[in-house]
Amino acid sequence: MTSGQKKGTFSVLLIGIILGIALWGGFNWAMELTNTEEFCISCHEMRDNPYEDLQETIHFTNRTGVRATCPDCHVPKEWIHKIVRKIQASNELYHHFIVKDVDTPEKFEAKKLELARHVWKAMKDTDSRECRNCHNFDSMDFERQETRSADRHEEAIEKGYTCIDCHKGIAHELPEGYDPGEDAPGGDEDEG
Amino acid sequence: MKKFITTAAMAVSILLLSGNSVVAKESVASLRGTQDLQGQSLKVTRKKLVSQEGGFERSYKQQPPMIPHKIDKYKINLKNNGCLKCHSKKNHKKEKAPMLGESHFLTRDGKKLDHVSSRRYFCNQCHAPQVDANPLVKNEFDGLK
Numbered sequence: 001m002t003s004g005q006k007k008g009t010f011s012v013l014l015i016g017i018i019l020g021i022a023l024w025g026g027f028n029w030a031m032e033l034t035n036t037e038e039f040c041i042s043c044h045e046m047r048d049n050p051y052e053d054l055q056e057t058i059h060f061t062n063r064t065g066v067r068a069t070c071p072d073c074h075v076p077k078e079w080i081h082k083i084v085r086k087i088q089a090s091n092e093l094y095h096h097f098i099v100k101d102v103d104t105p106e107k108f109e110a111k112k113l114e115l116a117r118h119v120w121k122a123m124k125d126t127d128s129r130e131c132r133n134c135h136n137f138d139s140m141d142f143e144r145q146e147t148r149s150a151d152r153h154e155e156a157i158e159k160g161y162t163c164i165d166c167h168k169g170i171a172h173e174l175p176e177g178y179d180p181g182e183d184a185p186g187g188d189e190d191e192g
Numbered sequence: 193m194k195k196f197i198t199t200a201a202m203a204v205s206i207l208l209l210s211g212n213s214v215v216a217k218e219s220v221a222s223l224r225g226t227q228d229l230q231g232q233s234l235k236v237t238r239k240k241l242v243s244q245e246g247g248f249e250r251s252y253k254q255q256p257p258m259i260p261h262k263i264d265k266y267k268i269n270l271k272n273n274g275c276l277k278c279h280s281k282k283n284h285k286k287e288k289a290p291m292l293g294e295s296h297f298l299t300r301d302g303k304k305l306d307h308v309s310s311r312r313y314f315c316n317q318c319h320a321p322q323v324d325a326n327p328l329v330k331n332e333f334d335g336l337k
Binding site: 056057058146147148169173174175176177178179180181184 | 243245261262265267271272276277280282283286287288
């Protein structure tokens, strides 16, 4: 290799590295923009339905003012899972722009149970991974919980339940007529 | 011409009357004087909701039992009833919650239903949680044992 060739390849490499950093950074920056609450509620279906449900719940307003926003619960934090979820989100774009099958409150309500089931299934399959972003059984102080809660949490630890088994409806209002007791574990002990 | 005079007369009288009331407002003096309305009152102390294991003692037979736990996270509306998540026929055994009384399933005509009657659907109309507010005056009333 001549000196000129060496210099050439070196500079191409350098430019390539700088460009790569810029583009990769730009890609991640753009992706993080889609990971904000403002982005999620820019679709009116989300703003008028799930976001409204959220307003009165403990994940939105509570004693300490610590909030969970849309991506905290619905977008995984680990990069690979996040990318998979982002690709799956194209389905949401499809339903918003092309099929338009949830753009009125009535249509949304009609599909609510189906949509809820998707999310519950995803959470169950990942053992409530997004809940565990913040909540941790080991860090729970059972003395500070109400007795009913402490008993159920201890039962959940023993029997290996996952958060979403019992905490359906914690953030968004349950679909009409849905009884969470049907899907809660331990329901077969004595049928009422 | 006649119309003009009548409308002019009406307008002037309305102006005069309204002018009177405006003047009247400014000259009214309150017996309170210039004291601030809020200034003298005692600050209301916030009372905390009480959670009591085993429930509260009832004062008389048939009294709707008082709620011994916090209820601020539960909602009752036409779509969902948060109380029934634990207190319904289906769920109460698993959740170890008191079951609804038989009266909650009767219609106005006394017919028995297999679900909660619409007369008893809104729990909060009769059942209330309790706050740690002690009686201001000593009371020796003995409730139902």
